[in-house]
Amino acid sequence: MIPFTFSFAFVYFTQIFITIIPEDYWCQVPELAQLDSGQRQLLAIPKTNDGTFESCKMYDVNYTELLQAGTKIADPTWPITECRNGWEYDFSDIPYPSIATELNWVCSHDAYPHYAVAIFFCGSIVGGLIFGWVADHFGRKPALVGTNLTGFVASVATVLATNFWQFAVCRFFVGIAFDNCFTMMYILVLEYVGPSWRTFVANMNIAIFFTIATTGLPWIAYFTKNWQLLTIITSMTLLIGAVVLFIVPESARWLVSEERIDEAIVIMKKFEKVNKKNFDPIIYDRLRQTAHREALKHKEHKDYTVLDLFKTPRLRKNTILLILIWMTISLLFDGHVRQIGNLGLDPFITFSVAAATEFPADTLLTCTLDIWGRRWYAFGSLVLSGLFSILSSLVDSKKIAAVLAIIGRFLVNISLNIGLQYSAEVLPTVVRAQGVALVHIMGYVAAILSPGIIYLNVFNVKLPFIVLGIIGILGGSLSIFLPETLDEDLPDTLEDGEEFGRHQKIHHAPCCGKQIVETIA
Template sequence: MSSTVNAALVGDDVEKRKRIENFDDILPYIGDAGLYQWLLFLILLPFAFVYAFLYFTQFFLTLMPNEYWCRVVELDDWNITDAQKFALSIPPADTEELLVDSDILYSKCQMYDIDYSALKNSGVINADPTWPKVPCRHGWTFNYSTIPYVSIAAELEWVCDKAYYSTVAQSVFFVGSIIGGFIFGYIADHYGRLPALIACNAVGFFGSIATAFCNSFWTFCLCRLIVGTAFDNCFNILFIIVIEYVGPRHRTFMANMSFGFYFTASSALLPWLAYWIADWRILSGVTAAPLVIAFAAPWLVPESARWYISKGNIPKAMEMLRKCEKCNGKTVSKEIYEEFEQSCNEMVKLESSNNGYTVLDLFKKPRLSYITVMLTLYWLLIILVFDGHVWNMKLLDPDVFTSFSLAALTELPAAIALTVLLDKWGRRWMGFLSMLICAIFSFVTLAMPPGGATVAMGIVARFGVNIAANIGFQYAAEMLPTVVRAQGVSLIHIIGYFAHIIGPYVVYLGEISPSLPLTVLGLLSFVVAVQALFMPETLGQDLPQTLEEGNDFGREQSFWWLPCISSTNEKKKKFRKSRTPTSLQRVSSVR
């Protein structure tokens, strides 16, 4: 009799509370923002340093002084000053060189072609501009007053006809990231997040150490290709794991602020590490040090419970949830776990029924095809503009260490702005405004005279694209239908890697004209700003599940809909807020 009463009470309790249908439903019971989650948030710190160091270290490994000229060995034993040697051997800059850099009035790549031995006894101490000229024969002399160390680019003299070597090496790094995306993505899907995290960080570590021993362009490219395979996954795999364990109400904060705090600190610190170490080989080793933390990951980081569920290993997922419950000091009834386990089994069956869909299905319906192409173009251009502003910083100010650090600090206010405004203004208008800011200040920078004001305008432009890049992380994952979401997001981000490859060449346009890089970046920013308005808004909308829902998504939306105005028709639609929060989709998209 008593067992019947207890069963009835349990049944009543189940009726009163919300049914546990997915992972987010059980998180409040085990703790969705307790000690367990904050410990994971803290563990992100060293991996954020890894991410920033892998991304930006090559910038400082190949940093080149702006002032250099031909070394003329025939004058080494002359008893004259360096200024006299310079005046006697280096011709004025020609018209082409002045177009590239009007501040440098001497030729960087040519010397006078005369017999200095015969000239020594003639008493001539000033050059004749009519003397014949030849390319530098014995290397270059560099002015290290603004960059206090010899980078590999200066050591191997990647200047003049080899000036593009640094650009090629940077592109090779991102070719590696495409390869690594496939390799470590496969490992993460088939063998688990932790093996992929450890493997990619180990590859990045050994590749960075090997970089310190490079002595040629080709060995440097090979090492950077290897290091590049670790880029993205070195941080994002753990980032996904952490956010998966965080409850819906706290994901926006943890997703934005973890990146805002940690990535800002690490990328702002890196220029000063390069400055203080003042040795490119040691810098490569020092920036590899944080990757060692990955070898301790099995004792620090839990495997993704969601991954266990996706592989049908429900008991192991339950084990991970009980660890979280214990750490957070919670007590969860047996009925809760049983109900969740039943939902997981149903979910596994549903997933197996959707395995027949491929990324090609995104292009079988006209409007869904349009959305996919727009999302791909949106992400590609944002990455191109972001990388362009990163690498262009060395063209804006000779004090590249200060300017790079200040620009990196814009990540934090960008994260704060997103946390406060994104769920009020929506993705379209925030994307439009942020890229419009980037476009305007890119052109304003062109109109400014060289100096601190120019750097300030460039930093504001960087702030705008920082916001847009963070929005771009989640846009695709919110808009593509569930049955092909993972494959579609992977396709978009793999195509985005090509923007990383192209980005350094945008800055290389400065070799043709100093104004070209910012002109291109400003125009691209304006294109992206306008484009954002021609995509559907995802804020407050149910995420599409089927291909048909994906094709119809956003049809009823007005072009001028502002989500922050609650009286608009779109707010009155039958669409409810999705149970799966947008922040989770954002971090899923980095795979």
């Protein structure tokens, strides 16, 4: 899972650093090229009400005549116009030009980076539909290889983009790889792991290697100082998908569900040898008999689609709840990632500090999820994340606001990892990849709205976190209506999925064992 975790992080976050724009920029005036930047601003750029220089306006005067007359400071009564010759950028805080600064995605074009993010998530919707279907019909491995190679080719093509639409098309195809480049491997691994180790395997890989990838990414950008090179470097992990066919075994659980039982047994015998175990052959005979019997009972399973999740009442309810909760998590997570960069502090440091919260969040989750359970943990982490998001918008100090926002990010990290595991545990094997893909697709739909929410800071810097906080509280409240999956076997058939959790009550918290509310069936 390790290289796929790096791919997951790089595919998601690299676009932030290849479209990053310095905080300070102003109109370029070719006639003043011989002056230093401070003198150019004093002579050519009007000031705002708070005394800073305008980013999108310049004085509409004859600068050649002004230089000849020895004028060094602008007269505020001069006429003003929009920038006519491009922009200059202060690269002291962002030490390299990005594609956004090279193509001047500022002022009237300042929404282009946000559009590019939305287009990226549109690609994710298409990728989820395609590769979720591939994974359930042709196997987890073909889907894993296909999504990684698609992302690699599109990432490399990104460096050739010379205008917004070329860039947007490339990022659409990179989006097809997100987050399928990781999720397919995640599903495959979880389909091998028993309940007692499921939480550890699902979360500690993310805790360690996702944290390394995300905290390191800003500094790869900082020291390469080249957005094209950054794009190439971060795409290399996707090449692992090309060799996965020779390393990773297909999911034995999926093979059994497809009546390819002998292939599954071959794989398990390899595991037996590697793990130095010795099982009685009668165990495999019993597996073969049981699997054939189940296959006859559910012969129509090959035609199952994601629509089957909505045909029975409890499975439909659980699927809709998973969708709504994951939409909340996706919007909250993506919003925190992008809004923290707008707090007016060093973007490389704040991104790394916020990303570093992944390790303690996932470590805490790994140690406590199998004690506290999924349901109330998801509820608490999402609601508290929403509350801290709102609190960060109510303080005036940038540093205190950043601390509160980072706590909110810590909590939404917990929610994200619960959500990843929750959907893979609740949905049945025969449509698990399609179902998880559908849940994630709807998360991408929600994430498309994230750039719009972050763009609200143009009107008021406090608005994005207020909106994100309200969404977190509302979405988190839905978690208590899902079944608890702690120590439960994964459902395999649609019938298993419909019955899953029927015996439960809306539950005592497993750590204290006290019932809170009666059954919702």
